[in-house]
Amino acid sequence: MKIYVDNAATTKMSRAAVEAMLPYMSEIYGNPSSLHSDGQAAAEALYSARERIAAVLGCTAKEITFTSGGSESDTQAIITAAKLGESKGKKHIISTAFEHHAVLHTLEALEKQGFEITLLDIDEYGLITAEQVKNALREDTCLVTVMFANNEIGTIQPIGEIGAVCRAAGVLFHTDAVQAVGHLNINVIEQNIDILSLSAHKFHGPKGAGVLYARKGIALQNVIFGGAQERGKRAGTENIPAIMGMAKALEDSAANISANSEKLIKMRNRLINGLSEIPHSILNGDREKRLPGNVNFCFEGIEGESLLLLLDDKGIAASSGSACTSGALDPSHVLLALGRPHEIAHGSLRLSLSVENTDEEIEYIITAVKEVVEYLRSMSPVWRDLVSGKKEFVIK
Ligand SMILES: *Cc1c(COP(=O)(O)O)cnc(C)c1O
Secondary structure, eight states: OOOBBBBBTTOOOHHHHHHHTTTHHHHHOOOTTOOOOHHHHHHHHHHHHHHHHHHHHHHOOGEEEESSSSHHHHHHHHHHHHHHHTTOOOOEEEETTSSSSHHHHHHHHHHHHOEEEEEEHHHHHHHHHHHHHHHHHHHTTEEEEEEETTTTTTTBBOHHHHHHHHHHHEEEEEEETTBBTBBBBOOTTTTOOOOOEEGGGGGSSSOOOOOEEEEOOOOOOOOOOSTTTTTTSSSSOOOOOHHHHHHHHHHHHHHHHHHHHHHHHHHHHHHHHHHSSTTTTEEOOSSSBOTTEEEEETTTTTHHHHOOOOOOOOHOOOOSSOOOTTOOOOOHHHHTTOOOOOHHHHTTEEOOOOTTTTTHHHHHHHHHHHHHHHHHHHHHHHHHHHHHSSSSSSOO
């Protein structure tokens, strides 16, 4: 048995997306900047992809810039708003403590350049409110950047409300929507989003392709310099095959959001209910306001790493925290921001589902996690101390 439940780290490409890419590797391989007909065929494909992606987001083709993925889009979005702000003497940015590192590390770099960063506290379920954003706004705020949905604990923020607060104050609003696009309904106009990042490999498209949406009138700042591609805002020959695969994957996932979420939410809730039966366990994130496929638990007295390895032995590909931080032994910054103490944050498990998972797999996972947690606890000196009362349980 091989079960893949790490879709927040990356997804398998859909057959349709793979097929949409193939002609652009072998037949229509021209450079879209070339004037000859081979180049122009590629340029036309590129334009059609731009229009199709814009249609899904509710914007115009001109507002779409192709990038190499979520990290690049986040970086360019934040650098753009910072440079625009700086030119007006505004050097204050509002964000949250549980953003992706692509956002947090860009903010840290700006802090070294004299920007002031306010990271809003999240509540125990991983949510912030538009009110918090409103209260944090200052005369010199140039950007609010809040992720649409969290990659570790799946919480969905009130993006439309936050967007409205920013719009009313005339402050740019960026959202890292990498986990949300293709999974939740998004419309940049209705949700008052000025700048948005997305990445194809999180919705069954190829790796290394992403989009930066920037509302008309926002002059993007380059982070990659060179040729005049993407209206001079992002140099480098466009990755046409990946862009075509991304457009196809996006159209397909957007068209199936309701059917897919209904199926995912059923499996997710069954998984949450099953794992909740494990004593001294706790669900991370909000029960309702969470991504349809996200499950994230902490188990007391367990090391996340050992849990993952033993689950892998049983054929289950899962994750603790995010793909970018696992490997490092540091506990997840998201779980720490939630207020989980270090020893608890270490024992986390993230299961992120796709519609390819089945009810049988969910039952198998519940049984396997219960067995592995019990086994690890039976060998853990920490657990022995907890059971004997020498130490107090953090998770009741
Ligand atoms: C995956 C992810 C990113 C990074 O996207 P890449 O395309 O891998 O660079 C950024 N933000 C969030 C929320 C993500 O889940």
